[in-house]
Amino acid sequence: MKAELINAVKTKYIETFNQSPLLVFSPGRINLIGEHTDYNEGFVFPAAVDKGIAAAIQKSNSGHCTAIALNLDSTVEFELDKLKPSPEGSWENYVLGVVAEIQKKNIVVGNFNIVFKGDIPGGAGMSSSAALENSVVFGLNELLDLGLSKHDMILISQKAEHNYVGVKCGIMDQYASMFGIENNALHLDCRTVEAEPFEINFKDHQLMLINTNVKHSLSDSAYNDRRAACENISKLLGIKALRDATESDLEQIKDQVTPEDYQKALYVIQENKRTIKAAKAIKDNDLETLGALIYQSHDGLSNQYKVSCDELDFLVEQAKKNEHVLGARMMGGGFGGCTINLVAKTEAKAFADSASKAYKNKFNKDCSVYFVKLSNGTHLVK
Numbered sequence: 138m139k140a141e142l143i144n145a146v147k148t149k150y151i152e153t154f155n156q157s158p159l160l161v162f163s164p165g166r167i168n169l170i171g172e173h174t175d176y177n178e179g180f181v182f183p184a185a186v187d188k189g190i191a192a193a194i195q196k197s198n199s200g201h202c203t204a205i206a207l208n209l210d211s212t213v214e215f216e217l218d219k220l221k222p223s224p225e226g227s228w229e230n231y232v233l234g235v236v237a238e239i240q241k242k243n244i245v246v247g248n249f250n251i252v253f254k255g256d257i258p259g260g261a262g263m264s265s266s267a268a269l270e271n272s273v274v275f276g277l278n279e280l281l282d283l284g285l286s287k288h289d290m291i292l293i294s295q296k297a298e299h300n301y302v303g304v305k306c307g308i309m310d311q312y313a314s315m316f317g318i319e320n321n322a323l324h325l326d327c328r329t330v331e332a333e334p335f336e337i338n339f340k341d342h343q344l345m346l347i348n349t350n351v352k353h354s355l356s357d358s359a360y361n362d363r364r365a366a367c368e369n370i371s372k373l374l375g376i377k378a379l380r381d382a383t384e385s386d387l388e389q390i391k392d393q394v395t396p397e398d399y400q401k402a403l404y405v406i407q408e409n410k411r412t413i414k415a416a417k418a419i420k421d422n423d424l425e426t427l428g429a430l431i432y433q434s435h436d437g438l439s440n441q442y443k444v445s446c447d448e449l450d451f452l453v454e455q456a457k458k459n460e461h462v463l464g465a466r467m468m469g470g471g472f473g474g475c476t477i478n479l480v481a482k483t484e485a486k487a488f489a490d491s492a493s494k495a496y497k498n499k500f501n502k503d504c505s506v507y508f509v510k511l512s513n514g515t516h517l518v519k
């Protein structure tokens with residue numbers, strides 16, 4: 138699929154602009170465990186996957202920039218000295234935001250044209266946004282020799298999302314998409330922004346994603362609200378981020394926060410511990426423990442952090458009923474998107490079929506099943 142995407146953007150670029158472009162591929166990501174811990178400066182466990190966004194980019198001498206999204210059949214033109222966000226929900230905000238953040242560093246960006254095509258399902262919680270942002274900053278850095286490091290680039294992508302898209306995201310998605318390593322998941326410390334790669338070979342088990350194919354509205358504002366709640370509690374505790382809190386610290390200020398916010402902070406503290414335990418379980422090849430931690434993660438996301446939805450909870454319940462699924466949970470920001478499942482290889486297809494049938498009966502719509510390969514991060518394609 139990657140080759141087809143690259144071919145499509147290259148062909149469109151040459152047809153439209155009559156020049157030969159640089160080609161970039163930027164992947165989406167999964168996350169084993171560690172959800173909503175990144176903006177609390179805690180641990181996460183993502184991996185880049187073999188679904189992503191291809192971009193063809195080259196300098197423009199037309200006096201303006203043009204960006205084309207082939208999936209959406211949409212073309213946008215803009216001028217670099219007049220950048221401002223487009224209305225909320227516009228895809229080009231990811232592109233404009235990246236350029237604006239580079240400019241904020243007093244780096245001069247020259248005119249360029251860019252064509253995108255991707256195969257990350259929208260709203261699946263697989264970070265098509267980070268893939269898009271990273272493809273732009275990486276492409277511009279190569280094309281214009283901007284001298285940015287990969288760490289600079291992911292911070293630019295993250296700020297673009299904060300300031301142009303309006304989602305106060307953490308650093309997990311941009312990191313995983315940029316720094317992914319084939320066959321590895323990255324145990325990332327979101328405070329130091331350094332990761333330990335873990336080669337993932339679950340032998341007779343594998344990871345499987347099931348996409349609910351729903352994305353409930355308000356997910357962006359609910360995300361920002363949760364981040365704000367975590368930051369308020371950190372302030373009350375006199376710490377930099379919830380990563381520094383223990384359950385007993387939280388207990389001390391229990392009467393100063395709402396019961397709902399108390400549960401949210403407790404979830405973050407517990408999820409951070411689970412993510413550290415998951416790294417040990419993988420090192421010990423203890424898949425039962427890993428699976429149990431994954432189920433606990435979902436329970437916390439659903440009942441304490443309140444970012445799940447009926448469709449996700451239903452798919453996790455289906456997994457729990459199946460003895461061949463060691464763990465399942467919602468993945469990403471929540472309110473829709475995928476569950477990630479740790480399932481016996483020989484039973485994966487049967488579980489996918491039975492869960493899909495049950496889902497269709499319950500919600501009268503289809504879910505989708507994906508088997509992904511852990512892959513390299515954003516790179517040039519020769």
Ligand code: GAF
Nearest residue numbers: 172173306307308309469470
């Ligand atoms: C979204 C955000 F972009 C990430 O930074 C992270 O917080 C995730 O939700 C939840 O773990 O993908």
